[in-house]
Amino acid sequence: MLVERRRELGLLDTLFAEADAGRGQVALVDGVVASGKTELLRTFAEQRGDGVVTLATGGARSQRYRPFGSIRPLVSALPLASSRTEALLRHLDGRDGNDPTASHTFDVAHSLLQLVLEVSENAPLLITLDDAQHIDAQSMECVLHIANHIRSARVMLLLAEAAYGGPISSGYRIELIRQANFRRLSLALLSPDGVKELLEQHVDPSVAHQHAPACHAVSAGNPLLVRALVEDQPDEPHAMSVVGPQRSPSVGDTFRQAVMTCLERSGHGVVDIAQAIAVLGRDCTVDRVGSLLGQRSTEVERAFRTLRLAGCLGEREFKDSLFRQAVLDSIELTELARLHRSAASVIHAAEADIASVAGHLVAAGGVPDEWAVTRLIEAAEAALRADAPDRAIEYLEHALAGCGHDATGTKLRLLLLGAHWRANPSHGIRHVAKLSPHRYRGELDVEQSAILLRLLLWEGRIHEVRTVLDRLSETCRSGQDTAGGSLEYTGAWLRHTCPELAERWAELNGESDTATEPEPSPTSWWTKASVALHAVLTGTPDGSPAANAESVLQATALGDRTIEPVWHALWTLIHADRLDSALQWCDPLLAEAKARKATWWEAMFSACRAEIALRYGELPVAARYASRALSIAGTEGWGIGIGQPLSVLMNVGTATADHDAVQDHLRQDVPAAMFRTGYCLPYLRARGRYYLANEWWDAALEDFQHCGELTAQWGFEAPALAPWRTDAAEVYLRLGEPARARELAEEQLDRVGKSSPRARGVALRIIATTLDDVPRLRLLKDTVELLQASGDRLELAHALFELSRAHQALGQSAKARMVSHRGSRLVQACRMETSCGEVEPSGKVAGRGRSRSVASVPSSEAARRTTTKPTAQLTPSEQRVAALAAVGYTNREISARLHITVSTVEQHLTKIFRKLRVTRRTDLPADLPLGVEEPGKPSVQPLLSPPTMQVAVKRRSMTADTA
Template identity: 25%
Template sequence: MSPDRHAAPLLGRGPELAMLAERVGGIRDGGGAVVVRGEAGIGKSALLAEAGRLAAAAGVRGLRTTAAESEHQVTFSGLYQLISPVLDQADGLPAPQRDAVLAAFGRSDAAAPDLFLVALATLNLLAEAATRAPLLLVVDDAHWLDRASADVLMFVARRLEFEPVVVFAAVREGVRSAFDGAGLPELAVGRLDDGAAAALLDAGAPRLRRAVRERVLAEAAGNPLALVELPIAMRDAADGVAPIGPLPLTRRLEEAFAARASALPEATRLLLLAAALSDGEVLSEMLAAAAAAGGEAPTVEAFGPAVRARLLEVDGARVTFRHPLMRSAVVQQAGIGQRRQVHAAFAALPGSDEDRRVWHRSAAASGPDEGLADELEAAAGRARRRGGVEAAVAALQRAAELSADPRRRGERLLRAAELAFELGRHDLVSELLHTIAATELSPRQRTRMVWIRGRFDDGVGDVQAGARSLTELAEQAAADGDSDLALKVLWGAALRCFWTEPGAAMRDEVVRAAVRLPVDPHDGRLLAVLAFAAPIERGAVIVDSLRRLAAHPSRHGRASRRAEAALLVGAFDLAVGFCATAITELRSEGRLGLLARCLATQAWGAAHLGDLAVAIPAAEEAARLSRETAQPIMYATARVTQALLAALRGEWDRSEALSAEAERAALRVAARPVLATVCHARGLAALADGRHTEAYEHLIRMFDPADPAHHPALCCFAVADLVEAAVRGGHRDPVLPIVARMEDVARATPSPALHAGLRYARALLAADDDAEALFEAALRADLMRWPFARARVQLAYGGWLRRQRRAADSRGHLRAAGETFDALGTIPWSDRARQELRASGETIRRRIPAARDQLTPQELQIAQLAAGGLTNREIGERLYVSHRTVSSHLHRIFPKLGVSSRAALRAALTYDTGTVM
C-alpha cells in the first residue's frame, strides 16, 4: 500500500517542520511571513499541510489556496480564493478600501482600484478576522499566483508585526516568482538524506527488485515526489533497468507522468487535456469541453483510469491534479492542434466569463486576427480597471501577436510597456521594448518608446538616450502639436542633466526647448524641467513662480512637481509646504510610487531646515515605499537623507552606515546627486563631532568639478558647512576662492539656501572689525522658516562675542541658539551651545531628551498623527498599516513618553522638553 502523499514526504523533515510549528505556536505574539522554497516535488506541500493541521489543533483558523498556472493571468484570482471566507466583513472597511477590494473581485462597478488600496483593505480584513481567532494563510505553488495577488500578499506580509496572522507561501526553486528578493524570511527545503530517502521509498514500494530500487534511489537523488512516483513509472521494468535516462529531475518526472498518461484510453486522455487547460477545477466544464472537442460526450467514469494512475483526483464536482508537473506533462504531450481544439471548446461554453472566453479564443487562434486582437485589447482595459495591471500587459502582448496592422501592433506593445512600468517590472519593460524596436512605428510612437525606456531609475542607467537625443525628440513632438508628450520627454532630458553632467550647453538646449512650449509658465511640470536642467540659471524665474503659487494655490500641475522644483533651487521651506499638499493627494489616491518620491523630497528639504520632526518619519517611509515600488535611486536618496539626519542627531556610526549603503548604490549608476549628498552627510557628521579637517576633506569634494561627487546645484547648499569646517580646521585661505565663486553664483539666483549659507560664511571669514556687522546682517535676514540656519548664526555670533570678552552680550544669542537646537533635536549643536554658555559663566542644567529621541521614526510618525486628532483607522489608512498595528505602536509609545492618553501625548510632543537650562 502506498504511503499517504501528504504524510510520507515528512520523513526526515523534522527541522523544517519544527520551524513552521514554532512560527504557528507563537502566532498570538505577532505575525509574519515565511517563504518555503524548494525544487519541484521536494515536499513543500506536505510541510504546509502538516503546519495547517498543527494550526487547527491550536485553534488557529486556516485560509488556504493553491495557485494554478492556468489562472496566472486572471487578476486577483489567487487573492480571491484565499480571502473569500472573510470577505463578508468588507462592509466594516472604510469606503475607499471597501470599494477597491470589491471592484478588484468584480463585485462592484467602481473605478479601477489602486493595488495598494486593495492591499490595505486585505490587511484590515485579515486583521479584523484575526480578532476572533489567529489566522494562518497558506499559499501553495505561490509562483503561479497572478502578479496582483502576489503583490498584495507581499504588502500584507511586510506589515504583520503586531497582527496574529502568519503567511506561509511555497514557491518552486528555479521558477520566477514575485517573492524572489522580497526580503521575507525563507525556509529552504532541501533533498532528503540517504536514510530518509530509503525509508520513504520502502514505505511506498516495499517489493521493488534490488536493481530497480537502487536505480530509483539514484535517479530520485532525495526528491520525495520522485521517490513516490518513479516506482510507478518503472513497475513494468522486467530486467531491473529503468527506462528513464539521466535527465534533469523535473523533465524526468514530466516524462514519467506523460508516459503514464499515454497508456490511458483516448477518452481519458482528452479529459486530462481539458482538465490541464481549464482555468478552474469544475468537473462539468471539463466534461463539456472534452465533448465539444472530441465529438462524444464522456462521463465522469472516463476519469477513472487517470485517478487509478494517480495523475489527478476527483472530489465531487472538483478535479485537481496531484502535482503541477502532471498538468504540464499532459499539455506537453498533446499536439498543438488538439490543444487549440480544447481551447476553442472552452471558449464556446455557455455562461463563461467574457475575459476567460477571450483568453481561450486567443490560445486557439493560429494566425493574425484583428477582431480578436480588439477583443483582447478590451479585456486588457477591463483588467486594468480591476487593478490587474499584469493581466492587462499579457492581454496587450497577445493582442499584439494577433495584430495584422504593424502600427496597431506597435501601439499595443507600447501600452503594454507603459503598464509594465507601473508594475516596476524593469525586465518586462526591457523585453517589450526589444520587441517594439523591430516593429514598424510612427515617429510619435518611437518618441514614446524612448520616453518609456528612460523612466526606470530616473534615466540614470540608460546611456543610449542622452539629454540631446531626448531634447530633439521633444522638439519633434512639440512640432507635431503634442506638448504633453514633449514635456514628458523633456522631463527625461532634465533628469539626465540632474543625475549626470552633460555640460552647460546641453542644459541650455533643454531649457530653450522647454520655454518654447505653449504651456502655462506656472505649470509645475515646466518648472520641474527648468529646475532639474538649470536650477541656477533659471533660479530667479523658478523661485518667483513658486512664491506666487505658494501664496495663491492653483491647479497648475501637481504639487509634487512644484516641491521638486523648490528643492533644487534651495527654497526648502516652499518645498516642504508643497510636499504637505502633494502627500495628502497621493495618499488619498494610493499612488505609492509617486508618494515615495514626494516623501523623499519632503525629508530632504526638512533635513536641510533642521526640522527633524518632519524629516525623520518622512525619510523612513520614503525608504520603505521606494523598496516596495522598485525605485532604487529613490531608495538611495532616502537612505542618504537618513544619513544627514543621523549626523544632525549625533549618531555617527548610523550616519556612516547609511552613507556607505547609499554610496554603493550610487556608484553603480554614477548618480552624482547621491554621491554629493554622501559627502555632505559625512562632512556634517565630522563637523558636528569636532573632526574639522576630516569634515573639510569630505565637503571640499562637492565643490571640485572634476570630482564625481560634484554637483552644481547641491554644492550651493553646503557652503555654510564647508566654510565652518575650513575656519575651524585651519583651511581658511584655500576656501576663499570657492566662496568668491559661490558669490558669483548667488548673483545669478535668489536661492534662499545659498544666500543664507553665504551670509553665514561671510561672518565666519570676516576680520574682527567687520564680523559683528556681518553677523547682525545675517540675523536681520528673514529666517523665520529656517530655524536651524538662524540658530547656527546665533551660536557662532555668541561664541565670537564671548571670545571678544563680551560674555554678557553673548549669552542671549547662545541661549536662543541652544533652545532652538533642543527643540529641533540637533543634539551636537545643542551640546555646543551649552559648552559656550558654560564658558560665558552661565550655569546650565542638563538637556532632557525630547520625544523624538525616544521613539523610532515610525513611532514618531504615528504619535504625531495621533496627537493631531486622527483615529487609529485614519492613521492606518495614511501609513498603509492596519489599525491594530497603530494601536500596538501607541501601547509602546505611551510608556516611553510617560503619558496615558492622546491629550497627554499631544502635550508631550508640543512641549519643548529641551529648553530647561
C-alpha cells in the same frame, strides 16, 4: 519488489486457491499508467509454485488491429503436443483455407478453450493478459469465450488494464462483470510512506525518509516517476545526497521521458491536451483547451479525468511545477510559440486577466501585431500599478518589437524608461538617449518633451536641455501647447533645480522670475510643490512654503507621476527646518517604497531620511541611510542629484574624523553639470567643512565663498540649505580675524529671522566668541536654548563646550564641569570624534583619544527621540525648568526667567529628579527642548533679543577700537 501491494497479492492468492479447487476465477486489475499493474501480474505469476502452468500475453498499441495478435503467444506457450498447437496457429493465420470472419473467430475461440481446459485437467492454469485495453478484438473474443466457460475448471484468468477517464472499449469489461466469478482490483498510487519504501530500495533509509515528501509531491506517487527521479539526481544518482531537505529533487531527461511515456500510454489525445494545459497554466479551463486545440469538450473532459486519476492534475493545473515543466520541455519550440500565441488569443477572447494575455505574447516571441502591442501596453500599465516594474519592462520590451516610429512607439519608450527608472535608475538613465531620435523626428508632444527635458537635465546633458527648451518655447508661442500644466511645472522645477536654465526659460516665454501659487488642480499640485521648494530656498520668511508642502503631501498618493512633487514637498519641510514634520512624513513614505519594491523611490526617501538624521545629529543613522540611497540607485542613477547623499556621508565622515572615508567620497566622480544646479550647494559646503576640519583654510574659504556666490546669483538665501556665512566665519575665527567672523555671523543673523533656530543658534555662538566674558556667557545661554529647540545635537554639543569655557573664564568651575559633562554626553550620543570635551573656537571637536568612525559604533535609530523619551512624563512647566537647569541656570535665574518663585523651582526640580530617577543636575538630559508652552503663559524667549544683542556687539566693538 512490490510496494504497497500486499493486500492485492493476498486477494489474488485467495482467488487462485479457489481456481485450484476447481472453481475457475476471472480478475481484472486496473490503475493509471505505470502504477505497477505489470509488475503485480509478473510477481503474482512468479510466486506460483511448481505444478502450476502460467501463460502470459498482453496487448500492444501497435498490434490493436492485427487479428489474433495477442492470442498467438498463448497458443505457442501451451504445454501440448506441437502438432495440436500448430494446427490452431494455422487456423489463426487462415493457412488452412478459412478467412478470419466472425464464424472463423468463434471456431478459433472454441478450439483454444478446448486446449485450455485440457491443460487444466493436469495442473492448475494461470493466464495473465497485460494492457487489456490494447488487445485486438478477435483476441478479446477468445478471452471472453474462455472466461464464460471456466467456472468449474482449474483456471484463473487475470487481466490488467490502464484506467482512463473513459473506457476505450467497454464491451469486454461488461462481459467480464457479468461473470459471477469476476473480481476487480484497482491499484492506487503510492502514498508518501510508499514512496519512502520504494526509495529505500535505491538509497539509504535516512536519505529516503528525508526526501520522500518532495519526491511524492513531484511524482504524485507514480512508481515509474519515482524511479526516474532517483536516476536523475546529479553526481550520486543512487544517493540523492545533493538534494536539500526543503528542496525539490532535480529533474532531468529520465524524468521528462517517463512523464511523456505515461502521457502517451494514457489514451488518444492526452499528450496534446496535457501540453495545452501546461501552456495555459492557471488560465486553463476545459473550454479554453478545446478552443486552443479545436477539440470537443467531451474529449477534453475525458483527458482531464485521466490526468486527475494519474494524480498529476488538480482542478485545472498540474499539481507540481516540475511536472508541468517536463511537459513543456517536450514541445518543439515552434509549436510552443504557436500554442502561446493561440493561448493569448483564446484568453483575450474570454476577457480574462490582461497579464495572462501579455505573458503568453511574451512567451510566444516574434514580432507582435497591432492588437498584441495594445494588450502589452495595457498589461504593462497594470503591472506598474501593481508595483511589478520588472514584469512591465518585459511586456514593453516585447511590444517595442512590433512598433515603428510613431506615437505608440514614443509612448512605449517613455513607459519603458519609467519602469526601468523605478526598478533600477542606473538602467533607466541609459534609456534617455533612446528618446532623442523621437525628438529629432518631432514625435514627442509637449508633455513628453517636458519629461525628456527633466531627464536630460538629471543626466547632466545641459546642451541638449537647451535645445528642448527652445523647441518647447516655439510650441508655446505658436499656441500648440495642449499641456500647459506640464510646462508650468517644468518652469517651476527649473527654478529650484537649475536657475540658469530657469532664466532662459523665462526669457524665451516672456515670464517674470516670480512664481505664483496655482489653483489646486491635479497638475498644479506638482507645480505647488516646486513653487514651495523654490520659496523656501529663496528664504521666504513666513511659513507658507512648509504649509503648502504639507498640503501636497496630504493630497498626493505616491506613484510614478507624483514621486517628484512628494519628494520636493519633503525637501521643503527639511529646508524649512520642520524636521519633526518631515520625519513624520518620510518614514511612512520610505516604508511604502520598500513594501512596493520601488528602488528609486526608496533611494529618494533614504536620502531625505539621511539629511533629517544628520540635522538631528544622528550620525550613524545618517550614514546608513545615505549609503543605502547610493547603493540601491547607483551613482549613475543619481545623476546631478548625487551631491545630496554624498554631502551627508562627507559631513558624517568629517564629524567622526573618518578622513579616509571622506577622501573616498571626494574621489567619487560627479557630473560636471551638478555644479550648475542647486545640488552642488550641500556638496560644496560638506567639502568645505572637511577642509576646515583639516585646517586647510584657503580651500575651505574658497568653497564657502563659492556657495555664497551661487546662492546670491540664484537667490537661494535659505540658511538651512547652505549657511555659508557662518561656515566662512568659522574660518576667519581660526585665522585670527574675529571682526570679519562677527560681521558674517551678523549678516547671517539678519537674514535668518525666527524661522530657523538652528541657523540663529550657530550665528549667536560665533558672535559670542568675539564678546567679553559676561555678555559672552549670556549669549551662549541663549544659543544653547535655540539649539535645544532646533533638535540639532551636534551644534548643541559645540555650544555647550563653548558655554563650559565661558563659565571657566568667569571662575565658575562647578558649572563649567557640569555643562562640559553634558556636552560630552551629547558627543557620545552623536558618535562624534572626541574623548574629552574640549572644543576649539572653530567648532572642531578635538580629543586626546583615538578618533572613532561611524562604522565602528553601533548605530542608534532615532537616537534623538530615544534620548528625550524619558522626559515625556514631565509636565510642560517641569520640562522648561529641567531644560534650563540642564544648561547651568541657577534656581534664582530660572525663577527670574520663568516668572515663578524660587520655591516653585525647587519643587519642580524635586519632582523632575524623582520622575527621571536622577539625583544631580549633571544627570539631566542635555538636549531637552524648550519650545513647550502652557495655556496662559508666555513662551520662553532668549535673554538677549536681537536689538540687545546688537548693543552688546557694538559695546565690544567700541572697547576693541579704544584698546
